Amino acid sequence: MLNLTNVDLSLPQMMRAIVLIEPNESIRLSETTLPVPECSENELLVKVEYVGLNPVDAILSKSGFCQWQYPHILGLDAVGIVVKAQKGVYPNVGDRVMWHASMSEQGALSEYTKVPNFAVSVVPDEVDAMTAAALPCAGMTALISLEKLRVTAGETILIEGGAGSVGQFAIQFAKQRGVDVFTTASKRNHKLLKQLGADVVFDYHDPKLCEKIRRELGPQGFDAVLDSVGGESTIRNIELMRFCGRIACLRPLPYFEQDLLDRKGPTISIVSLGGAWLDNSLCAQQKMGFMSKVMLDSVAKGEIQTPDLQLVEFTADHIGDALNRQIGGSFTGKQIVKVSD
Template sequence: MAPNNTLQLCDLPNTMQAIVLVEPNEEMILSKIELPLPQCDENEILVKIEAVGLNPLDAQFAQTGFCKWQYPHILGLDAVGTVVQANKGLFPSVGDRIMWHSSLAEQGVLSEYAKVPNFAVSVIPETVSSNIAATLPCSGMSALIALDKVQITEGNTVFIEAGAGAVGQFAIQFAKQRGADVFTTASKRNHKLVKKLGADAVFDYHDKKLCDKIRTTLGPQGFDAVVDSIGGETTVRNIELMRFCGRIACLKTLPTLAPELMFRKAPNISIVSLGGAWLANSLCAQQHMSFMNKLLLENVANKNISVPEISIIDFDSESISSALRKQLSGNFTGKQVVEIK
């Protein structure tokens, strides 16, 4: 029985199935185990998970682990499901279908049930399927944050690395909404895809004369802004391609940057970190994620943006482990979504 101040959709089990990392390992070998049902605090809601979107970050941490984790750790960050238990007066309420990007420091969402603070979620419109919604949080919010940090406005030239990746696909579409001229990289087989999304110029990232071809197309002035999802030496190259005092949003850790390059380009460098909203205990940032997810959902519902091609993954340890390895194999352009039935 639920407490008197708690609303509950149905009788709930005492345990649940979950996909866990027993310990970090290079092969990303996972296990499916039975765990107790999460117990919610006052402002938390319990959700029956329907779909989980996989991300490269899930694969990376399956190999390395994370300093805040205790093991076995439930993997997964992007969740969609139906609220099955909530205290009276909380919104969203029991029966609402919601999505969210969960805390990196807490247990993940590759499980039959999960708990989440009510202020960090977004209610999904009826016209948006659970699988489509599961593609949005990490990739979509990363794209929005990156474009906000580089202050994209009408007429800006923006260079979006890896345009066929999930973040790149969302970034291209939102940059075009803001009136930017979009340049991007992709393998030749994905040039048609990124042009369909709105890219004005596409370059083969394998091309040894990439920088020369970009400068020929762009002109001598350099990019106003860059969205860099690759990192390493690619970040150094991208700063070289920017105008003086240009703006770059980096989704990966910064490499060592030569002082001469910093003086010559004086770049405005921003870091994109969704996990920071939770790790910094910033209530404002967590609520802002809810607002961004609502914006993503509205754009999908209104057919203003499209989502990457979806591959359905079974809710078992071997299928998910294989899917995570594919996340890091390169040339992956879609989104993998785990269905939990």
């Protein structure tokens, strides 16, 4: 917890924000000035320090979202200092908090934002603010995927796209559970993923990928697959699973031939982090808060490491460029916007 004397409680009426005026393919953003949000009884006013960028931010910048009002403030993952809270509401003024915001509400790429008090986790002193901003979306997606897959010690899992942020977290959390981890990545990232604990890493560009996986794995097939790619890769991954194997999908499902489903009998799970908010599930939102604490504790103890962090300036042009990099391919780190000191 920070000393309250270090927190500026003379709050301004207006703030800088980076907004999407309308969805567009090139992700053109604008800087504007907006009123500092007014909070209800269970909401905290937070001075934003860092915002973590995710692929979903870039995808929705292009397509828009049905519940958004424009101009829309982007940014789902954030860390900041509580500067205003109703008496008796926890966390307290001066606490540093981390959260994953509702997809349907205004985001966190602004100097101040409001967030429900039950949706935040207090950041321990052992974890710096920039590192904490890298955790929510990718880390919780990895944890929820592994929970849906119910992987246990001695089982095998294929983690597609292991060099992405979700993949890097999933490899580490899966190894904590004693699972044998197979993953795919470009050759330049194989050493990194081995260091994170992956047992076998395959080159996803390899035209003989399936043949090499079967040779390494044997005839039994994977117990579980974390599929972050979608499309034809999902069909291929089900072919590589054992009968009644489990697959957690982060992307929209392709069309499945009935023969494939009959032969493999897969258990298919959809991972939707935003669904906790979109379905107004207070239980799911509170569970996300618990997962945030698990991640923070793991980082504080040195049990989990984050992807390489890359700082992004708090300007419309720099953030637009960063979002394009998120979905441009071959990106392995985590981009973090520094909003304020």
